[in-house]
Amino acid sequence: MFNIVRWNFISGVKTHRLGALKQAVQQRCSRVRQFSSSFRRNTVMPAWVIDKYGGNEVLRFNSNMTFPVINYPNEVIIKVHATSINPIDVNMRNGYGSASLNMSRDPLNVKTSGSEFPLVLGRDVSGVVMECGLNVRYFKPGDQVWGAIPPWKQGALAEFVVTSGNEISMKPKSLSHIEAASLPYVTLTAWAALVNSCGLNKEKCPGKRVLLIGASGGVGTAAIQLLKAWGAHVTAVCSEDAFTLIKSIGADDVVDYKAAQLSEQLKSRELFDVILDNVGGATEALALQFLKPWSGATYATLVTPFLYNNDRLGIADGMMRTGVTLSCKVVKHLCKGVHYRWVFFSPSGPSLDEIGELVKDVKIRPVIEEIFSFSDVPKAFNKVEKGHARGKTVISVTESK
Template structure:
């Protein structure tokens, strides 16, 4: 991974393009996986359609910055607006740059009570959490009060946001973390904390009332035990799915068909046998969701959880830190003061 100091400033090429002067951007585990070849099939397809070379890949998804220029069809934003957003998965542009191009529909005005560094920590994890808890698990502001929600890995980026979203809607949050993360999840509002280094979450929760919702951010190793803890009528959502790996291995069409067939079988079994909702969750760039999150941030219901801040020249160090795991919030790259 290198920093190109001679990259030209892009310009809006489509009517709904917005040129952003990036002030800060956060990094995600997804970036590490892309560097290792994850999403290869989708990447090659999108680059072919855009008539772009395969390399270099510009990494980074979420950002906060200032609108520099807008396309002729843009109506919501103007130069000088402070915004935040998440880029799509086509890899045409990345957020780890002084300038990037974002679609109008993926942008939102930045919360007025956040710095650019704080704001950049939110978009990707907010959209991922919203996709899992709201879109997939069916959680709503009106129906969450009193619900028992298990959030795996509460100190990660998705975990820190999810805890706060559930608490903002008056749910009861149970989360897992290591000993060193207990204080962080307490500050974020977790009601019950399970230190996975000291006890097994399934053993602990088997003695308590069944769960209404489970958010799996870890993977298949906790799926069976998590499902067993759900009540009839409960919802399970996982952000770790085999879809992209399947497309990388078998091609986009065949891989997608193969993966979704697995999902439909498991979802049907859980629905018919146990009366549970089983979902795979996905995040999409969406400015309207960020508008809702913006209001919650400005109301003080959700706060940033920034662990580390690096300069753009030290981005390799930031990724080395992320690769070690055991995150305690988000790692942010300060692009410009």
């Protein structure tokens, strides 16, 4: 009897202590949970997806898209307020770059063919942080952020998106989400061209002469503003109907490529230190004619055969062909006293921090051509696919300021 009473007494104490311990653990977990893995991992969300590559008909509204989850400790989940459509989204819809991008998604090639579907497009994002991974130090739930999502990740044409904390930045307070969504991808592409490929920055730009070919699109308008913020002289090539826009954002000289042969029009100008080409094709010949030879002048182009070669020839043969092509072009231009560079987009939160400071100082402003609702995403794709952009095409995902 004594042993029975003693065991009941001890069991009661243990039960009480275990109850208190369980409550403490639950409280601790509830605090940690909001910074670790998704509390909505079993829910769904609306998104625009493609289930195969093709024309605009492959775009499908999916109200039951799987909710994104945090898989790595440096990731964040963002509630998307706005995104935008870039030419790369149209190209990816068509299947351009799928070989290289699928290798980035699955480097060990363990997944089956077509495993990237359903695929969400949309590279720009402006929204609110909902959840943070354990290693995220600079953001917390509720922060308003902007960023550009790499093409090998699921995009922002959805209610929520997950991305690395290294790829986002605090949204400038002076911008609405609609305005902010127009800038990250194009400004980071322009940054990669000017800073990474051409070696320009605010210290080296003053006095430099820069020629921008294809200046009225998203990357062109971003590049003009970056260059003017850094003190460069900018000559912009576009059609006459874009002159007002291009001059309003700071271009010093504007050339109408439709008025006469471009090379003939440029002969009356001084030689350039940098040519940034957003068009490609025959315009590469301008590098040898209108760059200052033997002065460190650089021709940089956004139009490269890298992804095309990999799609057509496969990864190994494609990269070999690309390497040969680039080497030949570099040597050819170097023999004439100028540098030749290819430009590749690079996501970067720190770069967006610096761009945000320029926005704060009103040295960079959004250039938006048209805003579409989330239900009109196919119409936005149609518009971008036609080309001749005068700024960015933005998608309002969540009605907000």
